Every structure is written in C-alpha cells, then in structure tokens.
Amino acid sequence: MKVKALDHPLEVLTMALQGEVFALEAAHVREILDLVPVTEVPGSQPFVFGIINVRGKVVPLADLRLKFGMEQKPDTIDTRIVVIEIDIDRVPTVVGIRADKVYEVTELAPSTLADVPRVGMRWRPEYIRFIGKRGNDFIVVPDIARILSLNSTEPTPAVSDRKSAGLALASR
Amino acid sequence: MSKTILSVDDSASVRQMVQLTLQGAGYQVIQASDGAEGLAKAQSTAVDMIVTDLNMPNMNGLSLIQELRKLPSYRGVPIVFLTTESDPEAKKKAKDAGATGWITKPFQKDQLLAVVKKVLGS
C-alpha cells in the first residue's frame, strides 16, 4: 500500500491536531459540532473511548491523538468534533473525529510523488491516503477507514475466552 | 417516576414476598413490622399505597387505617388489606374504617400484582 500522490483536485476539510495540519475528504463530512458531553465506554479500545449524542443517534468519538501517539492537551474553545460517514470494512459507519481546530473547506491540488518531502514520522505510510498540495504546503489526507478498521479487526475473544475476558476486565 | 408502596405486616417473610413481587414490577417498597411503625413511616414518607395485615401487635390494621384516614394527606390513597380473614363482617368493618380493598392470604404473586395495578395503575 504505497502512498498515493493526488492526481486530481480534491475538496477537503482542513483541521489541526497538536499543531499538525491534515485534511478529511469533504464528501465524507456530515457535520461539525462544538464539544458535547461524552459518555465513556468502559472496555473499549482507548482511542474510541467515548460516545456522543448527535441528534438522537449514538456516535462513537475517535481521538486520533491516541492513535498517533500525540500528547493529549486539554480541550479549548476551538476544539470541534467532525462527524463523518465512511465505509469501514464495507459497513457504512458514522464516527466523530476530534479536532483541535477546524480551518476550512478547500481544494487540494494534485502533486507528484517526487514533490513530496519526507512527511513527519507521525504518519505510518499505511495510514495515509493522499498527500496533496495547498499553496506551498503539503497536506496529508489520512485513510480514516483503515485507521479505524485496523483497530476493529483485532481478534475478538472467542466464546470460550469470554470468561477470561470478563475477569481480565475486572483485574485491570 | 415509580410509585412507592408501604407493606405492613408482622411477618418478615410476608413483607419480603410483597417487596420481591412488587419491586419486580417496578414499584418501590418500604416495610413496617406493625401498625405503629406503619403509621410512623407513612407520616415520614409520602407513599402511594399501603398494603397491611389485619392482626398485628402494637396497633392492628383496623386502627392503622382509621388513623391514616384522619390524615389529610392520606385521604384518597388506596389502602388494601392482606389478611387471612375472609369473614364478610370483618370485611365490612374494614370498609367502614376506610379500606379500598382486600386480598386474602395465602396470595398468589399475580393476584397481588393485579390488585396493585387495579388500585394504583402501573
């Protein structure tokens, strides 16, 4: 799975996490919310530890900082939740992505692979969908579906292991 | 909001049975082991219904009902007897004292629930 260079203009929503700017495909974005109360889900994978209420629908909240090993600074007035809908393992899923700051909807121009400098170590190659250009900057469009999917394909406890899973939870 | 029922009986197992049956149907239950305690609890907590035995030490069921009906807050609250007595004279006396209804012991779970539902709603 090589990093693809963007070969056509793409409409994206740009946002920031811990100072790093990246973008999500605008076509996937359903809405952008201010911070709302988050309910913890005990026993969930750490980076989807919470769920929120989006007009009657229960939506998981993904904190990509945990996925990328970033520092988790407290929320500010700029913090937003970007609600997207993508296919994860061929199942259309609605999920909220936490962002430190949301910038704008903009168009990324195509670029060739040769132009791309070494992107920061944060981004594992398999997590990146495209790298596009905006002005003089290069912006990463992460592959959210794969990021979230890689996690949920971790083996779930088999029937006979349920007991140990339950006890394991208790001893945490 | 779930409704609260006061169970008054000198037998602990009867009170437990009542509590188990009614709590299972979503009601809250508090207990008292004789008429005096029942009166005290009814005055300190507003309950929505009372189920009481007839023969108890320290104020029997009949006196309990008479005292309760004197209290303005308990006019109109259903009070049901749960008793081994089935004598029509006794029932009439209970009615005159202000009882809403009665259930004879031994009782079936469903019977108790049906009566509670009847006088209290769900």
Add this chain to the structure above:
Amino acid sequence: MMSVDATDTFRQEAQELLEHLEHALLDLERTPADGDLIDSAFRALHTIKGSGAMFGFDRLAAFTHHVETAFDLVRKGKIAATGALIALTLAAKDQMRRLIEAPEQADEETGQAILDQLQAAVDSAAVTAKPGESAASIGTEAALPTWRVRFRLPKGAMATGSNPLLLIDELHSLGQATVVAQTETVPPLEELDPTECYVGWDALLTSDQPREAIEQVFLFLLDDMELSIERIDDGAEVERVGEVLIEPGAVTLAAAVDTMLTAQEPVDQPLAKASVSDNKVSTALDEQEHLRAAASSKRTSSIRVPAERLDEMMDRVGELVIAQSRLRQLTAATDDSQIKSVVEEIERLADELQDITMGVRMVTIGTLFGRFRRLVHDLSRDLGKDIELITSGEETELDKTVTERLADPLVHLIRNASDHGLEPPAERATAGKPAKGRISLTARHAGAEVLITVKDDGRGLDRARIQARAEENGLLAPGTKLSDEDLFKVIFEPGFSTAQAVTNLSGRGVGMDVVKRTIEELRGSIDIRSTPGDGSEVTLRLPLTLAIIDGLLVRVGRGRYVIPLSAVEECVELTEEDDTRSTGRSFLNIRDELVPFIRLRELFNSPTPPDRYQKVVIVSAGDSRVGLVVDQVIGDHQTVIKSMSKLHADVKAFSGATILGNGTVALIIDVPQMVEDGRAYEEQFLKAS
C-alpha cells in the same frame, strides 16, 4: 423516493395468492366437499391467471388457465376434489411459483407433465359429489357481544382510595370500549366537595370476556355502588339515535311520537326539543358510533406499506420520545401552567403515538405457523413418517422483522424434529407410541418476552452420542461430566453435528449454531430439554419489543448506566461487611442463597471514590443471578434503544445505548453477559474451594 414497480406488486400479490391457495388446498384435503374452500381455491387461480396475463407472465397465465379449468369442474360439482387432484394442484402451485419467480428457468416439461396428469385425474374422477352440497360452512365469525355498563361510585369512594379513572382503564382493557361521562349531577362550584365523585359513566363495551370479568372490575365497590351491566343484542341493526335514547328511558316512546307528529320532522331532530339533556344526546350518539364501529370492525380495511417506511416512522417516533423527555426536563422548573399543560399534552400524544406505531409493526405469529403446515406435509411424505403438526398461540403478536427472521430457525428446528427426533413408524410401534408422530409448535407471551416452543414426542436426545461427538470434535475434554442442561448446550457450538449422514433435509449448512446466533441477534435465548424415549423440546425466548427499553438508571462513578428492568429482581444495600470482605468478586447471602456480585466500579475503572452506601442490583438471566454493585440507583428510565457502533462491537459488557432526558448517552448493561461472568466466577470459586 420509492418508485413502486408494478411487476413487483404483482409478484407480491401473487405470492400471497399462492399461499392462500396452498392453505385452501391443504384444508380441502381434510374436508373435500367444502364449497367455500373450493371457491377460495378457484378464485385464487382465476386471479393469478388474469393478473399474470396483464403483467406479461404469459406462460404463467397459460399454465394456470388449465389448472383453473380443472378446478372449475370441481366448483360446478362435475368432479370431486380427490386426494390425487389436490396433490396435483399443489404441484401445479409450485410450478406457478417457479413461473413467477424465474420464468426462464421453469421447466416446460415439468409443467406439461403436471397438466397431463391433471387431465388424467379429471377424466377418471367419478361424478359422485352431489352438486351444491357444501359441507358445514366454516361458520361466520361470531359477532362479539356488546354490553352497556353504567356505574356510579358510592359516597366517599374516592376518599378510600378508589380511582374511577383506573376502573375505566380496566374496562378499556377488556375490549373495545366507548365511555361517556354523565355530568348532570355535578353540583355548582360552591357546593362541590372535591373529594367526592359526582360523575357517573356510561360505557359500551364490545368484548369476548364473560360478564363476570366486567363485574370483577368493580370488585371492591360492588356492594355499595350503582352498577348495571346489560347485554345489547348482537347483530341488531345499528339503532338510530332515537331508538338508542328511548332505551335508557331518556325519552318515553309516547312523548317522542307526539313530538315527531306535531313537528313533522325526521325522528332524530325532535329529541333536541324533548328537553333531553345535551349530555344524554351526545351519549346516545357516541353509543351509536360505537355500535357502528363494532359492527363494521369485521370488515377491516388494510393498506400495504413498504417496511422501510415503517422503520422510518419508528425512528422518528423514537426521536420524538427523546425530545419530549428533554422538554419535560427543561420545563420541570417552570411555574407557567400553560407551558406545563402543553408539555403534558405532548407527552400524552407521544406516548399514544409510540403505542400505535409499536402496534403497527406487530404481526401474529400465525402467519408463520401457517407456512409450516405445508413443510410438515412434505416432510411426512419424504421421510415416510406420519407426522402431525399441532400449533397453538397463533394470535401471539411479534414485531414484523422478528417474525420474519424466525422463519429459518423454526424451519430448521421442525426439520430436525421430523428427521432426527421422530422415530420411523416401526420403531414407534415397538416403543408403544401412536403411529402418528407429533410436533407441537406453541407461542405465548410471558411477561416482557415471547416464548416459542418446538416439541416432538420422538426419541429424545441421546446423551451418550452427544458426549461422544463433542469429545470427537474437541469441544469437550474426554470424560468431562456435565449436567443435561450444559451438555445439551454443546449442540449449539459451531463444529458440532450428530447426524451420521448429513441428510438432504437438515444438512444445508443451517446448523444449530446458526439458529442460536440468529436468536441471539434478536436479543433472545434458546435452550433444549429432553427426556430419552419421550421427546425433546426447544424453547426460544424473545424480547417483546426490539426498540423500547424499560430500564433502571444507575450511577457508577461518574457514569450513568441502564439495567433492563425486566431482568431486575431486587435492590439491596451492600453492607459494610460484604464490602470489606474482599475486592474483586464475592458473594452475597440473599435469604440463604449465595449470589455472586460484581463491583461495576472496578469493572469500569471508575476513578472517583466510592459512595458510602453502595447498592446491589440483583439481576437474573434464565436461572442464574448476579448482583451488580453500583454507587446509586437513580430511578426508572424508558426510551429507545440505540445499537452500538461497529467500532464498539468488541465491548461485551453493553448491549446498546440509550439517550437520557438531559441529552447525554447512557450505556445499557448486557445482563446475560454479566450473569455469565458471575457464573464463571462462581464455578472457579467452587472448584478452588
């Protein structure tokens, strides 16, 4: 957004007609001279032929035409409906289905063969049936009796806790009721004692319940109250208002006639002048409406609705319930009585809407049971066994999607029972059993669940074989001793099969493990009981509603969780000694029974310090119980269940989520999972000690 394809509509209608035809034919087998059934079958054939031609299903139309001709002869009494004829018509029906579903694949020869045989059967059928002799008609649905119930409470009734509204609710629960209040005796405000009930009521009740049931409603007041219960003649012509009024003695016949003559107006009108109170007139009009409605209720009209539209409606109603509960919370603090009354009104409407929409999706399970008759008929023939299918509880209602998803599992269970459960006739004879093997299919409501059982009187489960097969397939360590209950559970594990040869009938890959999974997906459970030599019984338990939950709201640390109320047995306090005994798990002594308990704070890793007096909510699933230790029991909570996202599919502790009145999300605890954990711990503990 849905374009209704006309062909699809035809297909759907045709399927229904074919099912209808099949039922009629099977019934006809038992009562071959039943004229109504013959007509019914003929009409179905006739309609399919006609519509088929209209929608371009020419082969279907041509084929059906011949079958229709044969049946026309039966209808006219020229030939009898023999067993052979019926069997052929059933075969023809299958061909018709093929011609509808996949016309290109329907075999021409098969169709022709059926028609040839049909012709032969027609030719050889003797003209023995006397024309026009129809068997006893199926019987018109007996009209339900209607009662006029009038009552007035005794003095002081409300002060002793009687609530007339609850009495009226009870009347409504007995059947179709129209209740009208009689307010003429309500005194003016200055004289009114608010603790007295001055209102009487007139009710018209159409019900299948006996008179005693109506009296039972007024059980505690019978001695002192005014009560009259009269039966109104059923089948009577819906009375004009004039007649309805004269009965209760509101107006005497003579007076009515006089007024009518003098005024020379239509009868209804003069009543207004006969100084009958408005109240009485409107009561009479209501009664008339009720009678009319009761009479016409047999002619129910129905409308076909795409299932997605219903789902959408249910979703909206669910959201309405949530929004309304939030509105209630927000306005709880206000003193504005106008707002309060509107909020109450909205609450009432939302509740009613919810009830109605839940009802809309309910279908009776009878529609499913009906299909199985043909299945058993065919199985009987294919297996060479005489099998009788007995059903009961057809009127039990279930959500539409649940019913549809139950079809496959039930088919599998019936096949299993027929194939493996019931012995061949010779074996049955040696065992002293009647030659006819019996499979009973029952459905009933039990609390908040529906129980469906498939029972056979065959040879029962063979413990030894099951144990052997389980050990063979590595599901059990050799020599493990298990109770019947636990051993039979192994049958549901994937990778298990006792069929020596996977027969054509039951070995289609729909194993018992798939059956179990399907049931669990419907949030239900399944278990088997069996007695060697006597038979086996499989019980499916399904929750009554998919979407709405009655829950107990609790707090653990900072989070709020909902425990399904149907699983809650009781709440007790966690005494200090139980608390300090150990961390992790331990046992409570509840009336001399040891119940394992789980501290949810530890399970959920709550960072805040525990409440001083913790509570234990005892929950049960099946026969096992476990206590869940929480910080606080808040109260009830009723709202829509939302399923968890795929991203949380691995979190076993919760079965779903729900939205609280304040807009935040609360997780619903998966009680069977908790009980299972509790049991596992208990076993470990017992093994260790």
